[in-house]
Amino acid sequence: MKKTYFITGGCGFIGSNFVHYLMEQELVERVVNLDKLTYAGNPANLKQYDNDRRYHFIHGDICDKKIVEQIFDQYKPDYLVNFAAESHVDRSIGKPEDFIQTDIFGAFTLLEAARKHGLERFIQISTDEVYGSIVSGSFRETDPLMPRNPYSASKAGADRLAYSYYATYKVPVIITRASNNYGPYQYPEKLIPLFVTNAMEDKPLPLYGDGKNVRDWLYVEDHCRAIQFVIEKGAVGEVYNIGGGNELMNVEITRTILEHLGKPESLIRYVDDRLGHDRRYSLNCEKLNKLGWRPVHVFEQAIKDTIDWYREHEDWWRPLKTGEYLEYYKTHYKTLS
Numbered sequence: 003m004k005k006t007y008f009i010t011g012g013c014g015f016i017g018s019n020f021v022h023y024l025m026e027q028e029l030v031e032r033v034v035n036l037d038k039l040t041y042a043g044n045p046a047n048l049k050q051y052d053n054d055r056r057y058h059f060i061h062g063d064i065c066d067k068k069i070v071e072q073i074f075d076q077y078k079p080d081y082l083v084n085f086a087a088e089s090h091v092d093r094s095i096g097k098p099e100d101f102i103q104t105d106i107f108g109a110f111t112l113l114e115a116a117r118k119h120g121l122e123r124f125i126q127i128s129t130d131e132v133y134g135s136i137v138s139g140s141f142r143e144t145d146p147l148m149p150r151n152p153y154s155a156s157k158a159g160a161d162r163l164a165y166s167y168y169a170t171y172k173v174p175v176i177i178t179r180a181s182n183n184y185g186p187y188q189y190p191e192k193l194i195p196l197f198v199t200n201a202m203e204d205k206p207l208p209l210y211g212d213g214k215n216v217r218d219w220l221y222v223e224d225h226c227r228a229i230q231f232v233i234e235k236g237a238v239g240e241v242y243n244i245g246g247g248n249e250l251m252n253v254e255i256t257r258t259i260l261e262h263l264g265k266p267e268s269l270i271r272y273v274d275d276r277l278g279h280d281r282r283y284s285l286n287c288e289k290l291n292k293l294g295w296r297p298v299h300v301f302e303q304a305i306k307d308t309i310d311w312y313r314e315h316e317d318w319w320r321p322l323k324t325g326e327y328l329e330y331y332k333t334h335y336k337t338l339s
């Protein structure tokens with residue numbers, strides 16, 4: 003049977019990739035995308051569906067109970083996937099309020115509507131950052147959450163609130179905790195698109211601290227497949243880690259970018275470290291692997307494809323690197339050398 007998906011934050015990086023993924027599938031009846039269009043939301047990511055009767059864009063806030071209720075009434079979604087969030091750690095350190103509002107109160111508004119109207123699955127997109135930093139080994143889903151900045155703390159709040167709606171009200175919630183995504187349509191404030199586009203313009207690449215913070219990298223299309231997999235095969239009330247199996251230091255990613263673009267390492271600028279910067283994230287993904295999911299993209303190729311995508315889509319990122327973003331960039335990255 004064909005299904006209706008209610009996507010929130012579908013104009014952002016992962017959300018828009020997920021909408022593209024869904025629109026290629028025959029068993030999708032309709033995709034309803036509720037997005038507030040913050041600085042990170044870009045309707046250009048999905049403009050090809052403007053006249054597609056399967057795609058419905060609604061401009062609005064997930065904290066707005068009235069709009070959320072209207073969507074449930076009108077479209078009767080089978081699945082809700084909550085991507086909408088303030089997502090940039092640096093911004094959460096500067097101005098936490100928006101994070102508490104959207105990431106926690108927004109999730110609450112959606113969960114309340116789901117409780118009232120009912121649906122088949124409520125997928126809360128959480129993050130590996132809720133576990134905090136780990137020196138060695140990898141976090142399992144049962145490990146305690148130790149978020150260390152306002153972004154990860156607000157995501158942890160939403161993660162556990164979603165679980166409470168399963169435990170208390172039997173809302174069919176599943177929570178996913180993915181590692182760092184990379185791929186097309188990522189706003190150029192995050193490490194990979196920022197460094198690729200800066201390097202293309204021969205501008206400095208501001209690398210935090212000693213550059214040795216470790217992240218696991220997951221290609222966004224693998225993440226999209228994992229979300230769909232969890233909808234079909236996951237158990238309600240469960241948490242699933244989703245990792246790419248590619249742990250790298252930030253300086254290694256930076257060198258890969260420079261090498262692929264044929265740019266010199268002298269573009270690297272070591273800058274003051276982020277406050278409370280988590281040293282390493284690492285996920286144990288056995289639980290999802292045992293169900294049968296594995297990433298299919300090989301990092302060495304997918305990172306080149308990603309760099310090439312930004313190289314070939316200057317018309318997409320250039321307008322984003324002016325105005326408000328530029329002001330923010332100037333005040334937040336103090337060059338050390």
Ligand SMILES: NC(=O)c1ccc[n+]([C@@H]2O[C@H](COP(=O)([O-])OP(=O)(O)OC[C@H]3O[C@@H](n4cnc5c(N)ncnc54)[C@H](O)[C@@H]3O)[C@@H](O)[C@H]2O)c1
Nearest residue numbers: 011013014015016038039040042043063064087089182183
């Ligand atoms: N990017 C990553 O590496 C990563 C990794 C793991 C988990 N996540 C999670 O995945 C989700 C998507 O991340 P992303 O990188 O695509 O984020 P993003 O910042 O690129 O996009 C967020 C989207 O949400 C929208 N939005 C923000 N506030 C809203 C509100 N109040 N109501 C409706 N829409 C609103 C924005 O307009 C934007 O389109 C987030 O929940 C994030 O925490 C991201």
